[in-house]
Amino acid sequence: MNNFSIFMRGIVKENPVLILLLGLCPALAVSTQAENALGMGIATTFVLVCSNLAISLLRNVIPDKVRIPCYIVLISGFVTLVQMIVEAYAYTLYQALGIFLPLIATNCVIFGRAEVFANKNNAFKSLLDAIGMGAGFTLALLLIASVREIFGSGTWFGIEIPILISNNIPILTLAPGGFVVFGFLVAVVNKFSKTGTRNEFGCKGCPQAKACGKGGTLS
């Protein structure tokens, strides 16, 4: 697989949110406003890049049996770093993301890339993979958040949209709206995906599938 397709894979073909249906908690929870979604996407991408890079560089040092605790320590260390940076330089974002900022540590996209890609490939490929996956995650979040913000509160990045501002649908900014918008977006993706395979929840995309004993495989 060449470098370009490794990069593009995370954005289109194996988009972590819209195709693999991973990392849904932050994707649905912080996507009420495009601004927060962008912040969350960038924070997650940063952690993903750092953890993929570190894990691929250390892949020959970390013994296979204790790799999962090692990944957990590395990932949560980078998350702590991001928490500090965001608190220092973007305090409003820090407050808006709230509990979901430390929860990046349990985002299964990051853990999944470490387990599936970074521990088998060299640093450069892992970096490309992380940037691609991070960009895919950010774009998907931005898409969900844009739909919810434009139709739910009639604004986009805080800018008021003339007709929609007085004709908004407030439920879209609440929890049910998150599920509905995401459901429709997945349906749209299903409609246009060439592979014809329906994406399904379950073990296929889950990084824990191997540990779970259900024998999931992912390239």
Add this chain to the structure above:
Amino acid sequence: MSFEGLIVILVSAAVVNNFVLIQFLGICPFLGVSKDIKSSAGMGFAVLFVMVLATIVTWPIQIYLLTPNDLGYLQTIVFVLIIAALVQFMEIVLKKYIPALYLSLGVYLPLMTTNCAIFAVALMNVKENYTLVESIFNSLGAGVGFLLAMVLFSGIRKHTENADPPESFKGAPLTLIAAAILSISFFGFSGVIENLFG
């Protein structure tokens, strides 16, 4: 803290601010493992169990170890590691001493490490300045709420699996829209606390 206060925390965490349907925590297992009632109940009980246990372990560590020594910034690393270690430890203990429970909950235990609901409940207890008893009631409520959502949703999924929607809505989209309707129904609980205890 009065008993009434504890009940308010419990009800609030279980239904009013339901972890899955209102706060979007633990969505992956909620959508992934809710295909039949047996596995959703298993997952629900496993989460309930680990949540309470994780609270009992993480709360004292935060209050007596991290806060007095000004190590609050280590919270994320310490909590995630403790939860992961706890899950491993429980797997070993259950396998050895309570094989029956291991058979029913064991398969879900490895999934707990990346379950954000458990980590979130531990963080919330500290953020809200709960005492240990309040924290335990909060995690109990959160766990019960998760279990409730899982079991209810498995009942709904049984019907959505047999439904005949348009081609592109088959599978995940239909499941998500069903979850949205369940989530709307949980909005009916808002105001319960004010009316019962207010």
